[in-house]
Amino acid sequence: MIERNGLQSGSQDPAPEGALLPVVQVGRPADVPRGRADAARNRARVLDAAQALFAERGVQAVTMDDVARAAGVGKGTLYRGFGDRAGLAMALLDDRARAFQAAVLDGPAPLGPGAPADDRLVAFVLAYFRFQADHLELVLESEAGRGPGARLAKGSYRFWRQHVAWLLQEAGAPHAGTRAEVLLGALAADQVRHWLVVVGRPADAVAAELAAVARSLLR
């Protein structure tokens, strides 16, 4: 593929608008020495510090000042590198998000290609739900952000929306675009948190019902 440097989206760029997930490339070139050494070092420091603080106190209890201080870096550096709080959370999720995306695009059926679209859709719902549940705190932050509809404006949302819409269309569902958005809305971090944490329902039960919802949306 093209040496598309969009890949370093998670490495140097201030993340123009939450475009953390590259639309295609997954493996990374590992080179692209474009940036400055101190910049890369600071980025790594910030990620390490954030991960440590988040693990120690919980994501919500950590302020951006905390992260900057712990990383030995100014707030300007922090915000230039990650854009905002949501960007920092996305960067921390980057590896796993890429892996999940790879599994959907190139992995084994039924999540990956090869299975009928309706089965892939159900597999996707289960996997996405699990992803959200497994990284709830970080995903919550990454889907937040200022302004209304922050979640709907991120690049990763567009990617998944397109994937789901395509599966729905392929499976013969009407209004695939709208239904993809309804389905992703049901899988949004806020909603998942509500079910699992606030209400305290067992994850398996919720996931199964959402899979049934996906099937219902096919007709």
Next chain:
Amino acid sequence: MIERNGLQSGSQDPAPEGALLPVVQVGRPADVPRGRADAARNRARVLDAAQALFAERGVQAVTMDDVARAAGVGKGTLYRGFGDRAGLAMALLDDRARAFQAAVLDGPAPLGPGAPADDRLVAFVLAYFRFQADHLELVLESEAGRGPGARLAKGSYRFWRQHVAWLLQEAGAPHAGTRAEVLLGALAADQVRHWLVVVGRPADAVAAELAAVARSLLR
């Protein structure tokens, strides 16, 4: 300006936790002289000032300090009376929210009682969508609020969730509770704003597709 001076639920109480919509009562007792005269006067001033400012500059561009200053009131008074920004927005929507609720509970079919549950459900989706679209800015504020899942914690959400779940159950849908939440998620202000404002789709088309989604969720 509205004759009604705030009505009981929204009149004195600091709105314990977004319980603006009473679960049953719609007509107001009209008595309950519990409060103080100056408190009521200040409340009215705040509502008037907020409405004027919101109309003039748009909801998002008005800060709570603006409202307090324009109302000739301290911030303490503002926050005691309405809890937070979302509470103020809810109070401004109160009349119409009550009217809508009354139409659903006691109004003519198919929105009100008398029609088959599936028809009522579709009527509800169309009416709720329209409500959200007609008061988008205020609803957006009222569904926001600090912390994740603010929308899911409000009393009005619980009310509608219950209503929709009941209709779904009555119509024979499986997992009525979960599906009610999925449906309301699709009708959330953020999502509606995304379709209508960001993407620019015509309201009628979106509403029709959501009605179809509701029907799909019945089986």
Next chain:
DNA sequence: TCACGTACCGGACTCTAGTCCGGTTCTCGT
């Protein structure tokens, strides 16, 4: 090796939501 320009650094600053509490004023009971 060295000078140059650019990209980056960092912390002081702004902006706004929401809290607190000393002082005031209205209502109720007598």
Next chain:
DNA sequence: ACGAGAACCGGACTAGAGTCCGGTACGTGA
């Protein structure tokens, strides 16, 4: 009518996200 005290008033205060810009140090070209 009047005293007592609860309820309310308002603005100073806190906290935290995100911005700005003068200064710095890194990479590049000669």
